[in-house]
Amino acid sequence: MTGAARPAAPAALYECVITHARTTPLRHSFRHRTYLWCVDLDRLPVLPRPVRPLARFDARDHFGGGTDSIRAGLDAHLAAHGIDLDGGRVTMLAHARVFGFVFNPLTVYWCHDRSGALVCVVAEVHNTYGQRHCYLLRTDATGGAETDKAFYVSPFFAVEGHYRMRLPPPDDRLRLAVHLENEEGRAFTAVVRGRRRPATVPALLSAAARSPWSTAAVWAGIRRHGIHLLLRGLPVHPRPRTAPQEGTPS
Template sequence: MTPAGTRSGLYAGTVFHRRTRPRVHALQYRVFMLLLDLDEWDGLMKRLRWLGAGKFGLMTLRASDFGDRSDTPLKTQIATRLAEAGIEGGGPVQLLTMPRILGYGFNPLSVFFCHAADGRLSAILYEVSNTFGGRHAYLMPVDQTPGPVRQSVDKAFHVSPFMDMDLAYRFAVTPPTGASGEVASVAITVEDAQGPVLFTAFHAHRSEITDRNLLAAWITHPLLTLKVIAGIHWEAVRLLLKGLRLRGGVTPAYPVTVGAVSEPRGHHA
């Protein structure tokens, strides 16, 4: 059983990608992600049989897979970034990410939901990784208007070898708050001067983070992270066969881009 008041959870759902230019290309696959409250991290590792912090296991999480790869605790790293950006912190920080499966892990996108001391969502940090070993974070303040969080920022990190750098991201996020049965979603539209180039979204439903639910998720999503990285390379082959050309550029560091205040919630990307 999950202790009462636990903010962490398990989100199972679907990832959808659609490229609109220069060739139409779409794919969809099932995934699950974990929402880990950083204050609950150690307790979860001790309590759950199927989720650990070691080098190998059915499912594992390593703090070094996130942030700047240093020994500084993740919550301290986030607090430092928030303070440097002049964003109010002091409350819970929750990480939405995929665990390592049988020791292997790759997360194209991990999302930190950062709260102020009074519990308000004050910022979202989008941590992007590419298959070349690079990692970049976009730290975006959040306004308090009801509805999905809508944000935008210029692209500052090379991710796909098929996409140029002169692009912008528009985010539309339904943040998780910890209520049982809640829906969470993260949608990203990639645009250039002519309009949308790519749309990608993760949409999922919450369940309690228990050993039973973890095992069920593993059984219904076998070799999750291996499937993701294999899918990335398989789709790259398909795009090459459709005539797309590779773009260059590798960014192995971990810079953080700080965005402006959230777009008005009524704006639609």
């Protein structure tokens, strides 16, 4: 990788409240607490051995899963769109593996060039069927962007409509929002709010104590609320026979 040397961006933890709100064809909402990592892709944190089961970042969990590092997977994805960061910094917001398990409904990558300017944002979406898809976004000054929906996420929504996203780079506060709009209007909103903490071992242990096995809890919560919606009679849209390949352009 080319590029001038730059100071390491310290890893951070965001203790978050995530809210999901569905408005059509019936109303349903829920909130859950978790924590997310914010890391420099070129300087992933190295934890003391006793706490490593609480956080591991693995290339197989992102993009095509066949590269030596997450950064290599991202660079290959960007190259397919004609983008070369020339060694610029990439900040990733994601869950880490906890006791060997991870589920990331949304991983966000803020991609900068060598000068530090933000070039693009990549939103990598996973569904509970083991599939993933990446949206390449050109955000405005407020972190806003729009893109057509191109990936099956929830069985209660067809692959149609478009997203309005607000994904400003995180600072002391994390403020993300994703809105799904279709012919019936705004159908779904997901909001992430969090406060930054240095990624120290005590902070990690504290977050893990409040949200044990956090990634499994997220996966189980989505499944639990899906069952609830089924019992309320919400119709299911069958999953398409073909889906975007992992890490392919949107």
